[in-house]
Amino acid sequence: MRKKKERVIWQRRFWEHRIRNQEDFNRHCDYIHYNPAKHGLVNLPIEWNYSSFRDFIERGFYPQSWEHMVEEELLRMDLE
Numbered sequence: 001m002r003k004k005k006e007r008v009i010w011q012r013r014f015w016e017h018r019i020r021n022q023e024d025f026n027r028h029c030d031y032i033h034y035n036p037a038k039h040g041l042v043n044l045p046i047e048w049n050y051s052s053f054r055d056f057i058e059r060g061f062y063p064q065s066w067e068h069m070v071e072e073e074l075l076r077m078d079l080e
Contacts, residue, residue: 029056033066 019025033056036048045053045066056062 029061033062 017028019028033045033051033053036042036051037045042048045051046057053062057064057066
């Protein structure tokens with residue numbers, strides 16, 4: 001992956017997905033916010049400085065304990 005001077009975080013490939021409804025949007029936000037922790041870049045999503053996760057908590061979209069509640073659900077998701 002480093003052959004083309006890409007960073008480890010970014011993929012060369014991508015997939016397109018049209019958000020179908022609110023539940024689908026929520027699942028994708030959960031996936032995006034948990035991804036840095038899933039890949040071992042941080043222990044908890046709130047530790048990732050480049051995330052909108054803190055903003056989601058401040059606005060009341062997520063409870064403070066979100067990362068513990070969603071972990072099992074995300075492990076079952078097949079979005080990659």
